[in-house]
Amino acid sequence: MTAAVGPVVPVAAAPRPTQDLVTMTRRSLLHMARYPSLTGVVVGMPVVLLLLFVYVFGGAFGAGVAEGVAPGAAGRAAYLDYIAPTMLVMTATAVAQATAISVAMDMTGGIVTRLRTMPVAPVAVLGGHVVGAVVQTLVATAAVLGVAVLLGFRPEAGVGEWLALVGFFTLLTLALTWVTVGMGVAARSVESASNTPMIFLLLPFLGSGFVPVDTMPTAVRVFAEHQPFTPVIETLRGLLGGGDLAAGTAWTAVAWCVGLALLGWWWARATYRRPRA
Amino acid sequence: MPATRPSGPDPTPAIEVVGLHKRYGDQIVLADLDLSVPVGSVTALLGPNGAGKTTTVSILSTLLPADGGTARVLGHDVAREPQAVRRLIGVTGQLSAVDPLLTVVENLRLMADLVHLPRAEGRRRAAGLVERFGLGDAARKPAQQLSGGMTRKLDLAMTLVGDPRVVFLDEPTTGLDPRARRDLWEQVRTLVGHGTTVLLTTQYLDEADQLADRVAVLHEGRLVAHDTPAGLKAAHDAGSLDDVFLALTAPGAPSGADSKEVA
Numbered sequence: 001m002t003a004a005v006g007p008v009v010p011v012a013a014a015p016r017p018t019q020d021l022v023t024m025t026r027r028s029l030l031h032m033a034r035y036p037s038l039t040g041v042v043v044g045m046p047v048v049l050l051l052l053f054v055y056v057f058g059g060a061f062g063a064g065v066a067e068g069v070a071p072g073a074a075g076r077a078a079y080l081d082y083i084a085p086t087m088l089v090m091t092a093t094a095v096a097q098a099t100a101i102s103v104a105m106d107m108t109g110g111i112v113t114r115l116r117t118m119p120v121a122p123v124a125v126l127g128g129h130v131v132g133a134v135v136q137t138l139v140a141t142a143a144v145l146g147v148a149v150l151l152g153f154r155p156e157a158g159v160g161e162w163l164a165l166v167g168f169f170t171l172l173t174l175a176l177t178w179v180t181v182g183m184g185v186a187a188r189s190v191e192s193a194s195n196t197p198m199i200f201l202l203l204p205f206l207g208s209g210f211v212p213v214d215t216m217p218t219a220v221r222v223f224a225e226h227q228p229f230t231p232v233i234e235t236l237r238g239l240l241g242g243g244d245l246a247a248g249t250a251w252t253a254v255a256w257c258v259g260l261a262l263l264g265w266w267w268a269r270a271t272y273r274r275p276r277a
Numbered sequence: 278m279p280a281t282r283p284s285g286p287d288p289t290p291a292i293e294v295v296g297l298h299k300r301y302g303d304q305i306v307l308a309d310l311d312l313s314v315p316v317g318s319v320t321a322l323l324g325p326n327g328a329g330k331t332t333t334v335s336i337l338s339t340l341l342p343a344d345g346g347t348a349r350v351l352g353h354d355v356a357r358e359p360q361a362v363r364r365l366i367g368v369t370g371q372l373s374a375v376d377p378l379l380t381v382v383e384n385l386r387l388m389a390d391l392v393h394l395p396r397a398e399g400r401r402r403a404a405g406l407v408e409r410f411g412l413g414d415a416a417r418k419p420a421q422q423l424s425g426g427m428t429r430k431l432d433l434a435m436t437l438v439g440d441p442r443v444v445f446l447d448e449p450t451t452g453l454d455p456r457a458r459r460d461l462w463e464q465v466r467t468l469v470g471h472g473t474t475v476l477l478t479t480q481y482l483d484e485a486d487q488l489a490d491r492v493a494v495l496h497e498g499r500l501v502a503h504d505t506p507a508g509l510k511a512a513h514d515a516g517s518l519d520d521v522f523l524a525l526t527a528p529g530a531p532s533g534a535d536s537k538e539v540a
Contacts, residue, residue: 013364016393023390031378034419110374114435117338119363120391275341 017121024120024128031102032136042094043140046087047147053210054080054151065212077152084148085236086209089229090201091144092169095137096176097197099129103184104193112272122272123265126181133177134170141169156242165239168254172232175257176200178264185271203229228256289352291316291443291474292337298345299332299498306332308498310346314476314491319469321485322478323518324495325526330478331371333495334445337476338368350443367441369432371448377421381412381431384420385438392439399438406434410464426457433464444468446477450484462487482518492518496526 032039053061054076062075065082069075103126106112115125149155157165180197187193206223207213207230213221224230231253238245292314299307307329314320322330335341337348339359347354353361368374375384385406389399407416410430415423420431429449436444446465450458465488469475479485485492486506494502494509502509502525506518513521 013393015360019393020391023387026390027376027379027387030383034378109377110370110372110432111376113340113370113372114368114374115391116340117363117366117368118391118439119360275335 013119015119015121017124020120020124021127021131024124025131026128028102028128028132029135032132038098039136039140042091042098042136043143045094046090046144049090050083050087050144050148050151053083058083061211064215080148080151080153081241082237083210084145084153085240086204086233087144087148088141088169088236089172089204089209089233091141092137092173092176093197093200093204095133095140095173096180096200097194098136099133099177100180100184100187100193100197101190103129103181104187104190107185107187108190116273122269126185126268126272129181129184130174130177134173137173137177138166138169155240157240158242161239161242165236168235168239168250168257171254171257171261175260175264178261178268180264182264182267182271185268203227204233208233228253228260231256289316290314290349291318291351292320292476293349294333294337294346295348296346297333297336297343297348299329299336299341299343306498307336307343310495310498310500312493312500312503314474316351316474317469317472318490319465319475319477319488320491320493321489322476322493322495323480323482323485323522324478326480328495328526329498330495331447334368334370334447334476334478338366338445339363365442367436367439367444369429369436369444369446369449371451373428373432375420375428375431375435378419380419381416381423382407384431384435388435388438394438402438406437409467410434411460426453426460429453429457429461430464433461437468441473443474443476446475448478448480450479450481458484482522486518494522494525501525 058076058079059072060075062069062078062082063071066078069078106125106129112125145153145155180200183196184193187196204210206220207227208224209229213224213230216224231249235245235250235253238249290313292312294310294312297307297310297312298305306327310329310333312320312333322333324330332341336343337350337355339355339362342356347356349355350362351365353365355362376387379387382403385403386399389403394402407413410433412427412430412434415427420428423431433446433449449465450461453461462484465475465477475488477484477488489506491503492506492509493500502512502521504512509518509521510516513524515521515524
C-alpha cells in the first residue's frame with residue numbers, strides 16, 4: 001500500500017504566541033482571584049516565620065548579626081532588619097512552590113492534553129503560570145513587606161533603589177518560577193510537585209538568610225557563599241538598606257537569576273511535549 | 278502538491294494510516310496498522326483493552342510519536358506537520374480535559390481565545406454551544422461542580438469551539454448513564470450532519486452499531502476487520518456486533534493475516 005496523498009487541506013492561520021500568553025495569563029489570574037486563599041497561604045507562611053524569628057529567636061540572634069547589640073529588644077530590632085529581606089525571598093519561593101502545584105494539576109488533569117492537541121505554544125501555556133506568579137509574588141511581597149514595616153522595619157531605599165528592587169525581584173521570581181514550572185511539568189503527581197520546590201524553602205537557611213555565613217563551619221560556609229540565595233539576599237539587603245551593596249554581589253545575583261530562568265524555561269519546554277503514559 | 282487523482286469525489290481521506298508501528302519497551306502496541314477514514318464519516322475503533330485504540334488516537338492527535346509508518350490527517354503528516362494537524366482536529370480524551378476551576382462559560386471562552394476567534398464571535402459561539410449541549414443551568418458553575426455527564430458534554434463542547442474538521446473521541450461515553458450516553462450520541466450525529474469526520478474508540482458495541490458508518494476492529498495492534506456494521510455481521514454470520522467482536526478478538530484468534538481480506 002502506498003501513502004497516496006491527495007491535495008492537502010490548507011491551513012491558513014499563523015501562530016500567535018503573544019496572544020496565547022495573554023490568554024493563559026488571564027486564566028492564571030482568574031484562578032487566583034477566584035481562590036484568594038492560595039494567595040493568603042503564600043503571604044501567611046512568611047508572616048508566621050517573620051513573627052517567629054523576630055519575637056522568639058530575634059532577641060538572642062540580633063546580637064550575632066550586628067556588632068554591639070545587646071540581647072533583648074535591641075537584638076529583636078537588629079534581627080528584624082536582618083531577616084525582613086529574607087522573608088521577601090521566602091514569599092517568592094512560596095509562590096514558586098504553589099506554581100509547581102498548579103502546573104502539575106494542569107499536567108496531570110486533562111487540560112494540558114487538550115492544549116497539546118491544539119496549536120498553542122508551550123511557552124504560552126507555561127508562561128501564563130509564570131506571569132501570573134510574578135503578579136502574585138509582587139502583591140504578596142508587598143503585603144509581607146507591609147507587615148515587616150508594622151513591626152518596625154524601616155527600609156532606607158531611595159527611588160532608584162525601589163525601582164531596582166522591583167526589577168530585581170521580578171527577575172528573581174522569573175528564575176524561581178521557571179524552575180518550579182519545570183518541576184511541575186516533570187512531576188509524576190501533584191504530591192511530588194509540592195515536594196521538589198522545598199529545596200528553595202531550605203536554601204535560604206543554608207545561606208545568609210538567617211545568620212551571617214562567617215559564623216558557619218568551613219564546609220557549610222563554602223556552600224553558603226556559593227549558592228544562589230546568598231548573593232540574592234545580600235542584594236536585597238543592600239537595596240533595602242539604601243545602597244550599601246557590592247557591585248560584584250549584585251551581578252552574581254543577577255547572573256544566577258538569568259541562568260536559573262533560562263535553565264528552567266528550557267527544561268519545562270523540553271519536558272512539556274514528552275509523551276505521558 | 279500532487280494533482281488530484283481522478284477516482285472518487287474526495288481523494289484525500291480525513292485520516293490515512295499506513296504501516297503504523299508503536300511499541301512501549303518490549304511490548305508491541307501497534308503492529309503494521311493500516312486505516313483509512315473518508316471525510317464526513319464516523320468510524321468506530323473497536324477492540325479489547327490494550328488493543329491499541331487509545332495509542333492510535335494519541336498518534337493521530339500528535340500526542341505520541343509513532344515508531345514506524347505514516348499517519349496523515351487531511352493530507353498533513355502528523356509527525357512532520359503537527360501544527361497543521363492541530364489546527365484541523367479536536368480531541369476529547371478519556372481524561373476530562375476541562376479546567377475544573379473555571380466556569381462552563383469561561384472554559385468555552387478560553388478555547389475561543391486560544392483558537393483566536395474575535396471576542397464577539399467567541400462569546401457568540403460559547404453561548405451557542407451552551408445552548409446546544411443543554412448546559413444553560415450550569416453555565417456559571419465551576420466545572421468541578423458538574424456531574425460526569427455534564428462534564429463530558431462540556432468537554433465535547435470545548436473540542437468543538439474551534440470548528441474542527443476531524444474529531445477524535447476516545448471512549449466518549451465510558452462511565453455515563455444511559456440518558457447521558459444517548460445525549461452524546463445525538464451530539465455526534467449532529468456533528469456528522471455538518472460534515473465533520475469522527476473517529477471514536479469504544480468498548481460498547483451498541484455504540485458502534487448506533488453511530489458508525491464503518492467499524493474497525495483492532496486486535497493485538499492490528500486491524501482484523503474494517504467494514505460497515507451490517508457488513509461485519511453478514512461476513513461473520515452473526516446476529517450482533519457482540520458476536521463479531523468475540524469471534525475476532527478471541528485469545529489466539531488470527532490477528533493481522535486476515536485483515537486484508539476482510540478490509
